[in-house]
Amino acid sequence: MSFLLECPRCGSRPVDEFAYFGEVTRRPKGSASLRELTEYVYFRDNVAGVQREWWQHRTGCGEWFLAERDTRTNEVLAIHLPQPERAQAGGAE
Amino acid sequence: MREIFFPKRMWRPRGDLKRRYDVVIVGGGSHGLATAYYLAKHHGVKDVCILERSYIGSGASGRNTTIIRANYRTPEGAAFYRESVRLYERLSSELDFNLMFSQHGHLTLAHSDRGLVVAQERAEVNKLLGIRSEVIGPDRIRELCPELDLSDKPAYPILGALYHPPGGIIRHDAVVWAYARGADRLGVEIHPYTEVTGFERSGDRIVAVETTRGRVECGQVVSATAGWSSLVGKLAGLRLPITTHILQAFVTEPLKPFLDVIIVSSQLHVYVSQTDRGEFLIGAEIEPYTTYKSTGTLSFLEYSARHALELFPQLEKTKVLRTWTGLCDLSPDYSPILGKTEIENFHVSAGWGTYGFKAAPIVGVTLAELVATQKTPALIAPFALERFYTDTLVSELAAAAVSH
Numbered sequence: 001m002s003f004l005l006e007c008p009r010c011g012s013r014p015v016d017e018f019a020y021f022g023e024v025t026r027r028p029k030g031s032a033s034l035r036e037l038t039e040y041v042y043f044r045d046n047v048a049g050v051q052r053e054w055w056q057h058r059t060g061c062g063e064w065f066l067a068e069r070d071t072r073t074n075e076v077l078a079i080h081l082p083q084p085e086r087a088q089a090g091g092a093e
Numbered sequence: 094m095r096e097i098f099f100p101k102r103m104w105r106p107r108g109d110l111k112r113r114y115d116v117v118i119v120g121g122g123s124h125g126l127a128t129a130y131y132l133a134k135h136h137g138v139k140d141v142c143i144l145e146r147s148y149i150g151s152g153a154s155g156r157n158t159t160i161i162r163a164n165y166r167t168p169e170g171a172a173f174y175r176e177s178v179r180l181y182e183r184l185s186s187e188l189d190f191n192l193m194f195s196q197h198g199h200l201t202l203a204h205s206d207r208g209l210v211v212a213q214e215r216a217e218v219n220k221l222l223g224i225r226s227e228v229i230g231p232d233r234i235r236e237l238c239p240e241l242d243l244s245d246k247p248a249y250p251i252l253g254a255l256y257h258p259p260g261g262i263i264r265h266d267a268v269v270w271a272y273a274r275g276a277d278r279l280g281v282e283i284h285p286y287t288e289v290t291g292f293e294r295s296g297d298r299i300v301a302v303e304t305t306r307g308r309v310e311c312g313q314v315v316s317a318t319a320g321w322s323s324l325v326g327k328l329a330g331l332r333l334p335i336t337t338h339i340l341q342a343f344v345t346e347p348l349k350p351f352l353d354v355i356i357v358s359s360q361l362h363v364y365v366s367q368t369d370r371g372e373f374l375i376g377a378e379i380e381p382y383t384t385y386k387s388t389g390t391l392s393f394l395e396y397s398a399r400h401a402l403e404l405f406p407q408l409e410k411t412k413v414l415r416t417w418t419g420l421c422d423l424s425p426d427y428s429p430i431l432g433k434t435e436i437e438n439f440h441v442s443a444g445w446g447t448y449g450f451k452a453a454p455i456v457g458v459t460l461a462e463l464v465a466t467q468k469t470p471a472l473i474a475p476f477a478l479e480r481f482y483t484d485t486l487v488s489e490l491a492a493a494a495v496s497h
Binding site (some may be wrong): 002003014015016020022023034035038039041042043044045046048051053062071072073074 | 323324332333334335337383386391392411425427481482483
């Protein structure tokens with residue numbers, strides 16, 4: 001059994017309608033070293049537990065959003081739209 | 094006569110953990126067991142214990158689709174798997190165990206011009222390294238596999254294939270059992286149902302391993318934990334470029350034998366082989382999202398069955414017998430992460446994605462050499478974890494994704 005994901009615009013849909021874009025990462029600030037950059041690009045926490053992650057409703061409305069999902073059970077605990085101001089200021093989200 | 098009814102155990106049940114081992118191997122799958130076996134066999138390092146959270150071979154070693162091949166795209170990957178196939182060819186006699194290895198050939202179908210170009214590229218890389226691979230057309234495919242639908246009726250008609258004669262299938266559980274028995278006979282301690290809960294660090298070294306059955310001191314640690322590598326790495330304070338996904342497969346009810354080659358199609362995201370029991374074994378691609386929940390999905394069954402029927406329409410009425418999933422540790426470039434890490438005495442075998450089982454013997458040989466000599470063998474140097482810090486990846490995407 002796969003799982004349902006709730007699109008902020010379209011409501012509950014099968015997960016196959018969505019594209020997954022991985023856990024939320026933190027872009028290094030300013031002039032980062034090669035090591036900081038490669039860590040940002042390649043290394044992941046890959047937690048077994050609640051993970052904040054990016055999704056896009058690819059075959060639906062196309063909206064990008066964040067979800068909090070337990071990777072041990074695939075239970076989705078929360079979804080929300082990204083905050084544009086914070087994303088622009090250093091891209092922390 | 095008595096032995097028939099009371100077969101001897103293949104490896105001894107061990108009592109309590111000792112206070113210290115020279116080498117502690119985390120993960121009792123094919124990689125961990127092979128490493129232990131070659132440590133004892135080639136290097137005389139026998140003070141080794143294997144800690145496995147569940148039963149031996151319970152993870153990816155017991156859940157893969159048992160395909161062995163060496164037709165990779167990068168010279169580094171192909172050379173590595175060439176050695177693995179050579180070791181597999183001798184493994185039944187080496188371990189005195191019938192592993193039922195049958196090298197009936199492996200066909201990677203091309204349904205587009207682009208597919209043919211990739212096949213040609215892989216064939217050229219392989220030929221340079223002495224691996225038998227060639228691109229063949231529909232006539233030759235028909236000779237090798239007359240049951241395949243080579244007409245222009247499917248959505249993606251077959252234009253050609255990469256033919257790899259040494260490719261084959263093996264009994265995966267037997268590989269695990271044979272390595273476990275071999276390692277046990279050489280004095281290695283195998284401890285199933287012993288979960289690692291933490292590592293005790295002193296500077297850049299691991300000094301002890303905490304387990305559910307107590308603490309053991311260690312000289313060196315090898316982590317061979319596939320889908321759980323990130324979690325074991327985290328216990329040691331090591332971050333890895335890995336994400337964990339599930340891969341699924343299913344078998345049909347047994348049919349009369351009519352397929353002896355392995356058929357793979359990257360375009361259709363499916364691979365098909367017939368087991369010695371007559372079951373059709375069909376697998377597909379990983380699920381795109383990361384998860385540790387190994388439960389199958391209906392959408393997998395729907396699309397992989399549909400794609401398998403594009404290749405073999407005669408399976409239309411065949412029933413599905415069972416499905417299963419396994420956890421895969423995907424690396425960003427689809428090449429493994431093998432060898433030393435920034436923790437001096439902590440070595441990893443990880444990032445195997447969907448093709449770790451076919452590397453088990455060569456991982457055992459090279460990791461055992463690394464642990465025993467502290468020098469990275471040339472064969473695995475390109476797969477060091479360090480490549481992600483220096484951005485020198487070994488991209489195996491074209492030949493590793495889907496095409497098992």
